[in-house]
Amino acid sequence: MGMTPPYLIEVKDLTMHFPVTRGVILQRRVGTVKAVDGVSFQIKAGETLGLVGESGCGKSTTGRAILQLYRPSAGEVRFEGVDLTRIHGEQLRRMRRQVQMIFQDPYASLNPRMTIGDTIGEPIRVHRLRVGKGAVRERVEELLGLVGLNPAYANRYPHEFSGGQRQRIGIARALAVEPKFVVCDEPVSALDVSIQAQVVNLLEELQDKLGLTYLFIAHDLSVVKHISDRVAVMYLGKIVELATGVKLYSMPIHPYSQALLSAVPIPDPKVEQQRRRIILEGDVPSPFNPPDGCHFHTRCPIALEQCKQEAPPFLDYGDGHSAACWRANESGSLMPEVAKQ
Known part of the structure; x- marks a missing residue:
């Protein structure tokens, strides 16, 4: 048996460059947007790493590149020792069960034409975690209860919920496939302050209960201080400082x-x-x-x-x-x- 890697997530020299082109029919490359430019860090199992910085510094792009929603231009992203940048197809699809994302906008991240029961149940069906409508429905109701919503809400549509409730639905959808690692992409920035505290407390409770590991992306340093074990500060595509929350804030x-x-x-x-x-x-x-x-x-x-x-x-x-x-x-x-x- 191989040794267990010391870190759940290892990011090394992660680079995400977007080409800038000019022209309509005959396009030519005129430059490159260096959204993420050589980022490196590690996250232990059960830990929360906060990633902070001004808007536009590359935080969300880093999170999406880690999950391979954007295929990185260069660098490595190792999950339990497996480099996600080098796998494709069915192997990558299976790995996506282990790494999930909570999106920033609870209004845009849910399909308005699907009930929340179908939204949460979709990843369960895609990954064939439960067989039969009854089993999927049971799991959906269990997840709704886990995030503090009434299981009877499964037949409702997103427009019938508040922002905080929609974000809880987004959390339930991310947890539907039982992941080990979750990227929280500014999950409370679009919510009222009082609701922010409720969602952050929920994320902490779920981490303790399910043994989750978080990359928590935010620009509100007060929220990051509350939830993070370590904090990385990002500026213009690069990490400029990394420390425990106590060290960084003091x-x-x-x-x-x-x-x-x-x-x-x-x-x-x-x-x-x-x-x-x-x-x-x-x-x-x-x-x-x-x-x-x-x-x-x-x-x-x-x-x-x-x-x-x-x-x-x-x-x-x-x-x-x-x-x-x-x-x-x-x-x-x-x-x-x-x-x-």
Whole structure:
């Protein structure tokens, strides 16, 4: 028997480039959008890795490339030691049982012409997990109860549910094939704050009950702090910092991480009034033409000439806290207030 891999998911140098073409009949390639540009990380079984960053930094593309919804341009994605980028056809279809996704928009991710019973039951029938309508129906009702919905709702259509209920349906659909790994693609960003807490708590309960492993993608750092064991910070297609939630939120190394954390409100008026916000100047550069050197140097308040010319290596600074910054040993002075929280 072979040894069990130390990680459930291993992503190495994952790259997702989209060609940009011009012309209608005779198309020619004029450039490349570097949505994901050499991303690497690992996730242990039962762990939640949070992936944060501004809109457009490549978070959702990373999640879709891991699940092979986009076939990566380069790199490896190993699930239990099997490289998903190298399998096709029936082998990939069988592997999809183990890796599922909860989509961001609970309104667009459900077919309005299908009842939720048919929606949740479809993957069960496709993968032949239950035989017969009665068995599928029983499993659908079980899943609805698992996510906190009345099993009698199986005959209703998506438009009859609220946003939070639709997201619970999306969660039930993802769990229908009994996966081990789930990509949660901003599952609460379209919901009210009170509903967000309910969905996050549900995801945690399901993780404990079913032994799930999550990649939790979000831009709300407060939500990520609550649910994640480790957090990866992404900027313009690259991961710039990776650490445990405690380390990242108490002592961020990268200036971009510090800027993101400075924008998180603190529920203490006195502390909130005294602390200094880091306001990043300029817009995020286009992934069509990213800057040379460190991608963040165009907005970084402590950038050196070296930052403009040479990309910093991704180094481990102890206790699993890694970052890619030429001024990592001194950038902590940029935001001392955050380090104290």
